[in-house]
Amino acid sequence: MADAFILGIETSCDETAAAVVRSGEQIVSNVVFSQIATHQPYGGVVPELASREHLRAIVPVVRKALADAGQTYQSVDAIAVTQGPGLAGALLVGISYAKALAFALDKPLIAINHLEGHIHAVLLEERRKGNHELRFPVLALVVSGGHTHLYLAKREDNCWSYQNIGHTRDDAAGEAFDKVAKLLALGYPGGPIIDKLSIHGDPRAVKFATSQLKHRDRNERNPGASNGGPRFDFSYSGIKTAVLRYVETHDLQKSIAERRAALARMPQPKVDDRLSLCDKTTLDLVASFQRAMVEDLAAKTLAAARAYDVATLFVTGGVAANQKLRETFEQEAASAGLRVYFPSRPLSTDNAAMIAAAAYPKFLSRDFASMDFSAEAGMALR
Ligand code: KG4
Ligand code: ZN
Numbered sequence: 001m002a003d004a005f006i007l008g009i010e011t012s013c014d015e016t017a018a019a020v021v022r023s024g025e026q027i028v029s030n031v032v033f034s035q036i037a038t039h040q041p042y043g044g045v046v047p048e049l050a051s052r053e054h055l056r057a058i059v060p061v062v063r064k065a066l067a068d069a070g071q072t073y074q075s076v077d078a079i080a081v082t083q084g085p086g087l088a089g090a091l092l093v094g095i096s097y098a099k100a101l102a103f104a105l106d107k108p109l110i111a112i113n114h115l116e117g118h119i120h121a122v123l124l125e126e127r128r129k130g131n132h133e134l135r136f137p138v139l140a141l142v143v144s145g146g147h148t149h150l151y152l153a154k155r156e157d158n159c160w161s162y163q164n165i166g167h168t169r170d171d172a173a174g175e176a177f178d179k180v181a182k183l184l185a186l187g188y189p190g191g192p193i194i195d196k197l198s199i200h201g202d203p204r205a206v207k208f209a210t211s212q213l214k215h216r217d218r219n220e221r222n223p224g225a226s227n228g229g230p231r232f233d234f235s236y237s238g239i240k241t242a243v244l245r246y247v248e249t250h251d252l253q254k255s256i257a258e259r260r261a262a263l264a265r266m267p268q269p270k271v272d273d274r275l276s277l278c279d280k281t282t283l284d285l286v287a288s289f290q291r292a293m294v295e296d297l298a299a300k301t302l303a304a305a306r307a308y309d310v311a312t313l314f315v316t317g318g319v320a321a322n323q324k325l326r327e328t329f330e331q332e333a334a335s336a337g338l339r340v341y342f343p344s345r346p347l348s349t350d351n352a353a354m355i356a357a358a359a360y361p362k363f364l365s366r367d368f369a370s371m372d373f374s375a376e377a378g379m380a381l382r
Pocket of ligand 2: 118
């Protein structure tokens with residue numbers, strides 16, 4: 001089989017991204033235009049602004065991905081685009097552009113589930129390193145701003161399929177990082193900031209009760225599973241409320257208001273600026289929050305891995321960039337005799353290389369999209 005160069009396009013949330021990947025294993029170009037600056041003043045993604053920014057960025061971002069790769073519109077073999085899940089208006093920008101390109105250039109069009117993209121980011125990373133061996137069964141934790149999902153992944157020839165065995169009942173893990181950072185006026189997005197500040201605090205200072213991170217339906221059977229296996233669901237709205245209560249009982253409101261005002265005066269605050277605006281109580285709270293989140297994610301994922309007797313763990317999505325999370329999963333997986341793989345940090349957060357990589361097996365099996373498919377904001381992965 002000759003090499004296939006796939007142009008991937010991703011616009012599901014607040015990153016306009018395009019990439020060219022060769023045969024699912026080599027990133028030839030990878031362009032990510034982040035809208036962080038646009039959404040920062042609001043402390044979260046504003047859907048209407050996201051669509052507008054995607055419209056502005058899509059043409060130059062795709063053009064740059066092709067130029068960086070030494071490719072042209074005509075020379076790529078297929079166009080892959082995220083169909084969902086995500087913000088409907090944002091998804092539509094990428095989908096409309098991809099359809100227009102595929103139609104005008106007479107190229108195959110491939111529709112990709114964003115969550116499958118995150119899973120294939122791990123496979124892309126391993127193939128880049130020359131690791132082509134993969135032991136099944138594989139359990140993948142996709143942990144991002146919108147998702148905390150556990151999937152058993154299977155491959156038959158060029159066809160991948162997924163079975164969901166757990167998800168969050170309320171907030172996603174990344175959403176909890178973002179909301180806690182917003183509550184403490186640390187900045188946006190919260191995950192990377194909390195990651196960096198946590199090393200300066202005592203992770204054992206604040207105890208979060210297990211009921212705040214409760215496994216509400218641990219013994220519930222999995223109705224979607226043919227074997228009726230157990231589900232491993234998550235819940236992260238309780239810990240956010242617990243942080244809020246801690247703020248109230250420890251009189252942190254005044255220092256939070258001061259930090260908010262001080263950061264608002266800085267055009268581009270750095271980690272050290274934020275650090276200098278945090279007292280010990282706040283740093284301890286942040287480090288303890290991160291520890292509780294990471295330990296809960298690892299405990300439930302490892303319990304699911306044992307229950308389903310898997311050989312390999314994938315941990316992917318924006319939160320998989322977290323240093324403490326990587327260390328904890330590595331230790332826990334080693335003691336359980338499991339292999340654990342992560343994407344590199346740039347491939348953990350949203351990007352289009354993962355979309356182009358996920359499209360390669362579909363390209364090989366000629367699993368192409370028709371021109372009438374549309375965005376699916378709540379698209380499930382199967
Ligand atoms: O995968 P992603 O880029 O977009 C979604 O599909 O949601 O994930 C973004 C999420 C945000 O909630 C962000 O705060 C979180 O990932 N995140 C992190 C880190 N880097 C990004 N969370 C914890 N630690 C990090 N280092
Ligand atoms: Zn994502």
